[in-house]
Amino acid sequence: MSTSTAIKTSFNMNITFMIFLLAISIRIIYIVSQGNDLEEKLIEDELLYWTWSLRGAYTSAGDLGERLLAERMPGAFYYYQFLMYAMEKNIKYILYFQALIDSITCYIIALSTSKLFTKDYLKVFLFAAISPLMIIMSSQTLAETLFLFLFSLFILFSLRSIYSQKIFLNMLLSGFFLGLTTFVKTITFPLIFLLLLPFFIIHLKKNHTILKIIVSLLLFLTAALAPITERLKNNIQQYNTFSLTSQVGTHLAYWVTPTILCYIKNINREDAINIVNTEVEKKISKEMNFYEESKILTNISFSFLKEIKYLDLVYIWSRASLLNLITPSILLDKKVRNLPHPSFYSVSEPLEWLNKLFINSNYYNYLFIIFIASFASLFVLLSLFLGPIFLFKKDKFICIVTIVYIMYFLLITGPVLSPKYIVPLLPCLFLYQAITLSKLLEWKDFLLSKK
Secondary structure, eight states, X not given: OOHHHHHHHHHHHHHHHHHHHHHHHHHHHHHHHTOSOGGGGOOHHHHHHHHHHHTTTTSTTOOOOHHHHTTSOSHHHHHHHHHHHHTTTOHHHHHHHHHHHHHHHHHHHHHHHHTTOGGGHHHHHHHHHTOHHHXXXXXXXXXXXXXXXXXXXXXXXXXXXXXXXXXXXXXHHHHXXXXXXXXXXXXXXXXXXXXXXXXXXXXXXXXOOHHHXXXXXXHHHHHHHGGGHHHHXXXXXXXXXXXXXXXXXXHIIIIIHHHHHHHHHTOXXXXXXXXXXXXXXXXXXXXXXXXHHHHHHHHHHHHHHTTSOHHHHHHXXXXXXXXXXXXXXXXXXXXXXXXXXXXXXGSSSHHHHHHHHHXXXXXXXXXXXXXXXXXXXXHHHHHHHHHHHHHXXXXXXXXXXXXXXXHHHHHHHTTOOOGGGGGGGHHHXXXXXXXXHHHHHHHHHHHHHHO
């Protein structure tokens, strides 16, 4: 190694360490800023995860009903139960540990890009370190931080299986972490099977033998199914279903369908849910188990959706996807949420909601925060447009993979609105932002050189 290379490597390592310290410092400061009595401030799904874990959900000591346990995967509950045991149920210490996990996730995301995009590696790390969405999510007792940590490891080893000769080990680890991710959230369950063909084609182009590829795919599949085998086996035997949870029907019937009905019929969310419930009451009986109910709810949802024009569905899905991508993450902050503001679900159109913010002076503090935070969203929007273009010029294959990756999660999420739904997209978004920033800096240097 030459002296200049050694100096550059040492410099990058120092910067990497500084960014890591920045990441964990910001997260801890943010948790401290939330004040004391954090357990009393838990809301919505936070309260669900904390309470279920506290009561021993998914273990022999659990006292929750089967219906409730069937709604979620157990991964996040085991995670919080372990932390409660290790840290004596001190929620602040648990969140500090989660801040550490999230900071490591930032590094894993950056590491995934280090070999392919060496010049952008530190920028990816920095964008992850200061990501408002990651910072806020890591301060809450939700599944998102654990999910992103495991999913980032899956991405890392998937890329290493493609760009390294150790195909067996990397495919095994890739599958294992994808399985653990699914053990936390079922949104990645289809990927276990959908990725088999792309992996086969990619490794074939890398000149691996057919036998080597088949063995690696079997390792991937076995490792991916291992964490969820018990749940899958239980559901097949007891409920005759391949579904991992009973949440699909509920999500479609009470989140996706009402959102679409709000737009089509120009009504608010409450009225849309009443329309859905009218059909539900006709078709669901008390004798049904929760997986049967999920199937009925799914069928009811599709019966509504098939009556809607294809272009309307595309518009609603696309609008929600764009809003989730550019909506300031600070809106998920509890202090911001406690500020007076109109309910987003009380209207059928985002512009109508925004208009309410302008005409009511009680909402001005909330509006001011949106206005300030939206400046950062402008760069996010710019990177969503320019990032894939610049990436395509650098590496067509990776560009296409990232676009398909993003489309998959946007399609699965549907038209439901919340910035937290873009958590799985963050590794791609940080890469887009890093590449866009690099190109903007190049243009700046070019323009200055011309003066």
